[in-house]
Amino acid sequence: MRIGINGYGTIGKRIADAILKQKDMELIGVTKTKPNFEARIALENGIDVYASSSDRIKLFEEFGIKVKGSLEDLLKQIDVIIDCTPGGIGATYKPIYEKYGVKAIFQGGEKHEVAGFSFNSICNYKEALGRNFVRVVSCNTTGLCRSLYAIDKAYGIKKARVVLIRRGADPHEDSKGPINSIVPDPVTIPSHHGPDVNKILNHINITTIAFAVPETLMHVHVLNLELNNFVSESDVINTLSKYSRIKIISAKEGIDSTSTIIEYARDLGRKRYDLPELIIWKESIKSFGNEIYLSQAVHQESIVVPENVDAIRAMTRIVENPEESIRMTDEALGIGR
Ligand code: NAD
Numbered sequence: 001m002r003i004g005i006n007g008y009g010t011i012g013k014r015i016a017d018a019i020l021k022q023k024d025m026e027l028i029g030v031t032k033t034k035p036n037f038e039a040r041i042a043l044e045n046g047i048d049v050y051a052s053s054s055d056r057i058k059l060f061e062e063f064g065i066k067v068k069g070s071l072e073d074l075l076k077q078i079d080v081i082i083d084c085t086p087g088g089i090g091a092t093y094k095p096i097y098e099k100y101g102v103k104a105i106f107q108g109g110e111k112h113e114v115a116g117f118s119f120n121s122i123c124n125y126k127e128a129l130g131r132n133f134v135r136v137v138s139c140n141t142t143g144l145c146r147s148l149y150a151i152d153k154a155y156g157i158k159k160a161r162v163v164l165i166r167r168g169a170d171p172h173e174d175s176k177g178p179i180n181s182i183v184p185d186p187v188t189i190p191s192h193h194g195p196d197v198n199k200i201l202n203h204i205n206i207t208t209i210a211f212a213v214p215e216t217l218m219h220v221h222v223l224n225l226e227l228n229n230f231v232s233e234s235d236v237i238n239t240l241s242k243y244s245r246i247k248i249i250s251a252k253e254g255i256d257s258t259s260t261i262i263e264y265a266r267d268l269g270r271k272r273y274d275l276p277e278l279i280i281w282k283e284s285i286k287s288f289g290n291e292i293y294l295s296q297a298v299h300q301e302s303i304v305v306p307e308n309v310d311a312i313r314a315m316t317r318i319v320e321n322p323e324e325s326i327r328m329t330d331e332a333l334g335i336g337r
Pocket of ligand 1: 008012084085086108109139301304
């Protein structure tokens, strides 16, 4: 499969690296709006760069960055475009993707309606088979879908109540806040995450409340789940441990904060300290019979990367079995190690 990426930023550059590692996909090129250091590093790594529009090609030439053409030149050569432009911009590109007859994957910053289908690998891979447009849900929703699906499948969830503590900005976003505040984000209930989970797991009764805090590393979620069955803490741990994209870590071993999780990722040798796995603290799993609590952490910059790779396989039907695609992606990316 021949793949292009529109928007080579936080998410786009990680998906580009992930595609380069898959045996059944070829990265044809990425687009950049500006001739900055990211464009130069992409070229140094052998990735072809295209200007986001033809009137910008000159700008790249002035900076001595050789581009292969414009987005339209890229679209002529590919089967699937992965739109990684900032939230809301992707929708404006849909007509041009349609014009060139390419399948398109949008990200969580776009509305569900842009693609008409929201995706998570373990929850609804088969429903994505052959689709022309798919939206991979946001980092928070991806994390929630992974743990809620696993627990719902094993025990049945009657009611989910979740508090999300969101990182204020990504590490490079030095103009964003909050700097000295805890911001209800939004102050009204529910936050958009619960309704977004319902786009994928529509039978789950979920309410979410979110706050943004002055931190850039990860999000943290506190889940309170009422289940159909009585479960022990070890039952829950065993269930969650079966999923390669869920990693149970132990505070007792010193991984007791988002900063130590990131240190752990560094020690694992993960590029850019990425952790596409959903991280769950073992000690936070607490059972009160048919009611459980758990705390989980989401590395916002990388958790959606494997889902984008799987979405390509589902849309193009090169792999129809979800477990097979997940296994291929995880093996290539070293997930679950
Ligand atoms: P980003 O700002 O880091 O990257 C966006 C890239 O698109 C930049 O390279 C920018 O120059 C480029 N761009 C801007 N305008 C463009 C245009 N008109 N045409 C083409 N390219 C353009 O953003 P991001 O964090 O990578 O987010 C991309 C998408 O992924 C959004 O929908 C976002 O909601 C979603 N997402 C982000 C995160 C996260 O934590 N960063 C997590 C999950 C999903």
